[in-house]
Amino acid sequence: MPLEPRILLTTASDERFPADAMLDGNMKSFFLTTGMFPHEVLLSFSDDNAPVNITKVSLVGHGIKKLRVERCTEQYATAFEPMVDCEVNASGEGGLQQETYQINKATVGQGVRYVKLVLAEGHEPFAAIHSLVFEGEKGASA
Template identity: 25%
Template sequence: MRSTNFCLSTEGADVILATSSDEKYPPENIIDGQSETFWTTTGMFPQEFVICFHKCVIISKLTIQCYLVQTLRIEKSMSKDPVDFEHCIEKDLEYKEGELQTEEFSFPEFQATHLRFIILSAFDTFVSVHRVIAEGIAQDI
């Protein structure tokens, strides 16, 4: 069975919530599949964004590409609406000057219809999120 990246607009994913918005760097950039584009926060922390899959997916690996993120929490929801989130992981990320942070999270496979990413703290005033990759398979319902 072919593994799919569900965090792509071409796969039907949507960023349905982002706590900050800059018209030059919109949240939709997270799911466009390109590392060169990004969403940027506009100040205080925590900041968060929610990705909706519009169907139940089984995720085996999550990858985030970001810059200046210090502490990240990831939560999942199986609800039709973005409610009842459950904690998946919280991690302090490493930072190297001038390098994109690429963090992979491997889990026992889990089901989700929504993922919430909460940036609890940062190494600077602003952070950028370039891509989220959620690898897995579609759930047959």
């Protein structure tokens, strides 16, 4: 089941390419970094920070080289641990990177309150995220 994340914070901001664009379902809109790495995006899944179980993370982007997806199970976004840590192949000129990561909901996917997406390095000076989708279930216990 698709989860509905909301963006709490980003380390890059350009009103022409807002962070919310990565969640809007429109592949023509996108979030664009402002150069220099790393960049981080902090997300939660509910207003009351109720935990969820995550089973899959899907991302469509461009120019991303090193990517981390980290989770926090605490009430406040203070301590993060990795769920995904990988290098992403270059997409070729004008192409998009399509990545899907299966997450073990019984271990690192369980009881997630916050997710931090870290674009650690880029293949180019700027990176873009066209789509970011989390799948799993709401109402998980922490």
